[in-house]
Amino acid sequence: MEKISDRLNKMPVSATLAMAQKSRDLQAQGVDVINLSIGEPDFDTPQHIKDAAKKAIDDNFTHYPPVPGYDSLRKAIVEKFKRENNLEFKTEQIVVSTGAKHSIINVFLAILNPGDEVIVPAPYWVSYPAMVGLAEAEPVYVKCTIDSDFKMTAAQLEAAITPKTRALIFSSPSNPTGNLYSREELKSLAKVIEKHPNIIVVSDEIYEHINFVGKHESIAQFPEIKDRVVVVNGVSKGYAMTGWRIGFIGAPAWIAKAVTKLQGQFTSGACTIAQKASEAALNAGVEEVHKMTAIFKKRKDAVLEFMKDIPGLKTNIPEGAFYVFPEVSYFFGKKYEDTIINTSNDLALYLLDKAHVATVAGDAFGSPECLRLSYATSEELMLEALKRIKKALSELK
Numbered sequence: 001m002e003k004i005s006d007r008l009n010k011m012p013v014s015a016t017l018a019m020a021q022k023s024r025d026l027q028a029q030g031v032d033v034i035n036l037s038i039g040e041p042d043f044d045t046p047q048h049i050k051d052a053a054k055k056a057i058d059d060n061f062t063h064y065p066p067v068p069g070y071d072s073l074r075k076a077i078v079e080k081f082k083r084e085n086n087l088e089f090k091t092e093q094i095v096v097s098t099g100a101k102h103s104i105i106n107v108f109l110a111i112l113n114p115g116d117e118v119i120v121p122a123p124y125w126v127s128y129p130a131m132v133g134l135a136e137a138e139p140v141y142v143k144c145t146i147d148s149d150f151k152m153t154a155a156q157l158e159a160a161i162t163p164k165t166r167a168l169i170f171s172s173p174s175n176p177t178g179n180l181y182s183r184e185e186l187k188s189l190a191k192v193i194e195k196h197p198n199i200i201v202v203s204d205e206i207y208e209h210i211n212f213v214g215k216h217e218s219i220a221q222f223p224e225i226k227d228r229v230v231v232v233n234g235v236s237k238g239y240a241m242t243g244w245r246i247g248f249i250g251a252p253a254w255i256a257k258a259v260t261k262l263q264g265q266f267t268s269g270a271c272t273i274a275q276k277a278s279e280a281a282l283n284a285g286v287e288e289v290h291k292m293t294a295i296f297k298k299r300k301d302a303v304l305e306f307m308k309d310i311p312g313l314k315t316n317i318p319e320g321a322f323y324v325f326p327e328v329s330y331f332f333g334k335k336y337e338d339t340i341i342n343t344s345n346d347l348a349l350y351l352l353d354k355a356h357v358a359t360v361a362g363d364a365f366g367s368p369e370c371l372r373l374s375y376a377t378s379e380e381l382m383l384e385a386l387k388r389i390k391k392a393l394s395e396l397k
């Protein structure tokens with residue numbers, strides 16, 4: 001009998017990856033689709049990183065690596081945390097995994113029991129609830145709206161905590177809204193966490209470097225809670241290395257040890273060549289990264305400028321990452337011929353069909369009134385996509 005497990009049955013497919021696949025399929029059929037669905041830098045990996053990978057092959061870094069990663073890479077990560085974030089970690093607190101996605105599920109499987117609750121401020125990144133579910137725990141959503149720049153307040157956090165709360169997960173800079181928590185906002189959340197010693201904070205900082213307004217702030221900086229914060233980061237976004245699949249955590253030693261145990265049965269250490277490339281990326285510092293961020297910022301400004309001219313789109317001002325997340329409920333109830341738009345999913349499908357632009361509906365991020373557009377594509381293509389979107393939206397009556 002063909003029967004998949006209940007655990008997997010309950011899990012939704014990744015909406016971002018599904019939409020990206022849909023647009024690849026259409027492209028393969030010759031349709032001129034502009035893909036604003038997936039969040040990945042359109043830049044190629046910088047040359048010095050590719051050279052380090054080639055050297056790793058020639059130097060025979062081709063055997064099983066240690067499960068938590070090469071010591072040299074873990075040391076480079078310790079240095080990175082110190083230099084860029086002023087955070088102190090020991091090497092044994094670092095675990096390297098196959099992408100930040102893998103790092104997050106590792107942490108959840110290591111700390112959650114069935115029935116535990118995990119606070120997930122919405123909008124959230126698609127995969128958090130799916131991963132909480134896979135660990136047989138329950139996501140508890142905290143609805144944040146455009147009026148608070150989609151950020152959770154300390155009062156909202158406090159109200160969501162129950163005796164079953166085991167973790168909080170959020171990303172800053174945020175996917176999908178591009179917002180950033182300031183030091184003061186993080187401090188007020190940390191004050192709440194401090195009162196609840198059972199709670200682990202999983203701080204997803206994968207967009208750290210794509211910050212348009214200033215210094216990155218981590219919730220791990222507050223000594224009151226530092227021993228309960230897992231910082232998740234990686235090379236995918238900042239270094240244009242999505243395909244290399246390297247993520248890492250800086251975590252309390254007991255969590256790093258548990259994750260290593262888990263990884264030892266599941267995947268072993270991450271790809272050796274990608275590890276050596278990541279070491280070169282981190283050790284070379286952030287000069288290349290800043291060049292890419294400056295381009296993202298320019299695109300963000302161009303996108304926001306263009307969007308002002310599209311009636312019905314209401315958006316916050318993203319301060320980081322490479323997404324805009326406009327509210328699109330203005331279009332609900334409108335139609336084009338026989339197509340009625342009732343949800344952001346209907347709208348995303350309409351835009352794909354009519355304008356040949358792939359976006360992701362807000363449902364997947366816990367905000368069904370919104371639509372996510374990734375501007376990690378050239379300014380020219382992005383503006384062409386927005387022109388098409390504007391025209392298609394104007395045809396909805």
Ligand code: PMP
Binds near residue numbers: 039242
């Ligand atoms: N966290 C967030 C918020 C993301 O957007 C992504 C990108 N998919 C990840 C984690 C995972 O990144 P990766 O697995 O490529 O390191």
Ligand code: GLU
Binds near residue numbers: 014016037038101175
């Ligand atoms: N983080 C990206 C996104 O949200 C990549 C896709 C994914 O890993 O889900 O689009």
